[in-house]
Amino acid sequence: MTNPSPTILVTGATGGIGTALVDELIFRGRHVLALGRDPERLAALERGRPRVRTLRADLEHPEELASLLEPWLTEREGLEGFVHCAGLSPVASLTDSPIDLWNRVLAVNLVSAAELLRLFLPALRAARGHVVLVNATPGLSGVPGWSAFTASKAGLEELAATLRAEESGHGVRVSGVHPAGTATELLRRVRADFGRPYDPNACIRPETLARAVVDVLDLPHDAQVSRLEVLPGG
Numbered sequence: 421m422t423n424p425s426p427t428i429l430v431t432g433a434t435g436g437i438g439t440a441l442v443d444e445l446i447f448r449g450r451h452v453l454a455l456g457r458d459p460e461r462l463a464a465l466e467r468g469r470p471r472v473r474t475l476r477a478d479l480e481h482p483e484e485l486a487s488l489l490e491p492w493l494t495e496r497e498g499l500e501g502f503v504h505c506a507g508l509s510p511v512a513s514l515t516d517s518p519i520d521l522w523n524r525v526l527a528v529n530l531v532s533a534a535e536l537l538r539l540f541l542p543a544l545r546a547a548r549g550h551v552v553l554v555n556a557t558p559g560l561s562g563v564p565g566w567s568a569f570t571a572s573k574a575g576l577e578e579l580a581a582t583l584r585a586e587e588s589g590h591g592v593r594v595s596g597v598h599p600a601g602t603a604t605e606l607l608r609r610v611r612a613d614f615g616r617p618y619d620p621n622a623c624i625r626p627e628t629l630a631r632a633v634v635d636v637l638d639l640p641h642d643a644q645v646s647r648l649e650v651l652p653g654g
Contacts, residue, residue, distance in 0.1 A: 426547075427451040427498045428637070429540065431479065431532070432506030434461035436604030437554065440626035441505060444634045446471045453492060453499075455479075455506070479506050479532035480524050486539060499543040501637050503552045504533040504576075509569045509606065511613035522568050529572035534579060541592070548591035550637050550644075553580045558598045558649040565614065584646065593644035595636045599629050600651045624652055 428445050432438040433454030442452050446469060455477045456462045462474040477488055508528045510521060533553060537544075544551065556573040563570050577596055584594040601607055603620035611618040629650055636645045 426500040427453055428501040428503060429453045429455070429499060429536070430503045430505060431455045431477075431536070432504075432554075433474070434458055434465055435505065435606065436626045437599075437602060437629055438505045439465060440630035441503060441633055442469070442472060444627070444630040448634055448638070450501075451498075479528040482527055482532040482535040485532065485535050489536075489539060493539060498547075499540055499549065500547045501550045501552070502536065502540060502544065503554065503633060503637075504536070505554045506532065507554075507606075509566070509610055511565050511610060512568070513565050514567045517568050525568040525572050526575070529569070530575045530579065533576065537583065541587070544592050545587070545590040548641060549593075551580075551583065551592065551594045552633055552636055553577075553594070553596050554633065555580075555596050555598045557600050558651070580646075584644075591641070593639075593641075595645045596647045597629075597633055597636065598647065598649045599624055599632075600649075602626055602629050622652060624650060 428450050430438060430441060430452055433442055434456040442454055442465065445452050450471070452472045454462065454465055454472055454474045456474065457476065457478050459476055462476060466472050466474045477485065506528055508525045510525065512521060537551065553576050555576055560570055560573060580594050580596040587594065601623045603623040603625055607623065608618045632648065632650050636648060639645060
């Protein structure tokens with residue numbers, strides 16, 4: 421299989437932010453390889469979007485990604501970007517966070533991103549491509565009841581910084597995007613678990629965040645955004 425058209429690999433593509441991102445990429449003329457876990461939601465995402473190809477992938481098992489993605493690795497020359505948008509954010513104190521919870525959160529939020537980058541870096545180097553790692557609320561640190569999530573996002577920020585240093589000589593740009601609360605079903609559940617109110621009108625719209633992410637991808641090659649913090653408007 422070959423596809424000469426520029427393609428962006430997107431994880432978490434069937435979530436609120438991910439779907440908005442897919443639509444924004446299509447609007448700007450990109451092709452998308454959309455990764456997700458739910459086959460019905462993937463089918464709905466692909467329906468009516470001829471520029472989108474979907475692939476079912478469970479990021480809780482990053483060790484399976486190499487064999488799963490083998491057919492797509494032959495298309496590496498067409499890959500110009502990677503956006504890691506997938507994430508788990510269970511609310512649980514450390515005493516209520518068994519090893520399985522830590523393994524799942526770290527696998528989805530951090531290790532799967534590293535493994536996908538390992539697999540596709542040859543393509544990204546060839547294209548002088550761009551990596552965007554969607555992180556978490558600016559300044560997120562030491563949140564009681566959220567240790568696994570915050571630890572995974574701290575690791576993702578370090579991954580971005582290290583990859584940026586390692587790949588600068590290959591022309592690969594790396595950006596971390598840190599959005600504040602974004603109006604998604606996931607945020608509604610998280611706020612409920614914390615016992616906090618959820619007002620979507622006080623949050624960033626997924627479509628707005630998607631535009632910011634694609635703006636980062638569209639920046640000319642003579643510059644890169646290392647860290648972008650996206651906050652709600654007035």
